[in-house]
Amino acid sequence: MKNILERLEDFPVDTGESKEMKHYGMVIDLKKCLGCQTCTVSCKVFHGLGPGTVRVRVVEEEQGEYPRVERFYLPIRCMHCDEPECLKACPTGATKKRPDGIVTVDQDECMGCRYCAIVCPYQARSFIAVERRYFPENGNTWENERYAEHQVGTMDKCDFCHERIDDGVRRGLEPGKDPDATPMCVISCIGKALYFGDLNDPESKVSRLIRERKGFRLKEEVGTRPSIYYLSRRVRP
């Protein structure tokens, strides 16, 4: 049971970020995304997500009119927003924003009202309605352990594989550079379309890509300031 001081630490106050403070984010290069769904599958395998629970989805989009029609793939997941609507909406405080910008859900605190799923402009959350497994009778040790980590009746979302990041940082690794400290979807992407790193560091790969290729964010008009940037398929002026 947490005491009141520990509980207060669960609700970090936004003090304005300095350059020394990490703010993890992701860059997705739409020019390189093949729509192969490897990110989706690697995430599901690593986290032991059952059927119906998806943290990363790849949307197939078509735009334009004949004869100028374009098709492209758009990976969507939790955007780890700076101003997360889910954080404000969550009645229990189960949704938390860490000082490094990662938004998490504590399944021990979630009551499963699904208001966070409603308010998310990116539909990045899944409700674990019933216990389901892909191979219920033949699960290996890994699957059995990972499946057991998810509670039925609670919400699930991408957490940037924060346990990998935390473990890697403890071992002196750098998230985004060292695979052991980087989210699974990034290291498994066969098109090298995903980049991860510190958005507060102007020299990080992600910051340089955003600067040089004029990265943009989805649904800016909602005002949530996502931490995931996209790079256009075209070179922007």
Next chain:
Amino acid sequence: MIRTMREGFIFQRDWAGRGERGFRDQMLMPAIFFGAVSPGLYISSLFTDFLPGLWASLIMNIAGYGVTHLLYLGKMERFWRGLLNIRHSWISRGILFNILFTISSSVFIILKALGAEWGGLIFLCKWVSLVSALLFLAYPGFMLSFVKAIPFWRSAVEPTLFFLQGIMGGIAVQLLMGAAFSLEQQVSRMLLRIDFLLLIAVLVIMLSALVIKSLHGDAERVSVMYLLGIHPATKDGGGAFFLVGAISGGLLIPIALLAVMVVFSELSGISKALVYPAMMLQLVGIYLAKYGFIRAGAYTPPAPKV
């Protein structure tokens, strides 16, 4: 197999959708319905001093709203945690209003039924219950209108409609209860007149909201098309239940029936016979209108023009 998804405007289905948990996923709409009718009935019964109505509102609140809402939650044993973010979350505020309403109305009704002469406590409970009932009535509307992701809900219409529908529902239940419990003719006439005005107000607000929203943006237009039954997603019966059930059955027919009774101020046997179907239709209409508004909430497509 993982399907590649193609997304345009998506209708939310986390609420009022077909879930995997069977009846538990269907429990939100009854909770929202009784969460409106129960405080509405309480307020109308309080003003007309109708004790059976006060008892009925308490039962509706506990069984109709409380139990169904708990069943809807994924982890009902943690419902108390819902009070931990009152500063920001409308769900937390709603739970607080409901707890205040339940406690104060229960104490007030029990003291009133016992004829206790604790003037100060009765006075306090009466006013706390009245204020909390008003807040409890309006909170689902605010809960929707603060969802930035769904443009159709982003307006002052939702709290207003939820509030008026709650009062309307309460009056309808009270008039229906008049069949079993004695309700003075004068009170019935007054309630009918208020109900008639509320029906017209709700019809005007709802229709003007649909017109304004349809002109406002693409996502709102898609939501209005869903309600009117002219969107491909309405193959699940979207248009029928709203146009036929909520507008025609729930508003137009009751308005026509009540108009007869309002014009002929004396409540004859025939007009009394019209009251009950009108009130039943009105209640069904309130349910379907709320159901329609919630199911019509559409997200804008995620992809920008790149």
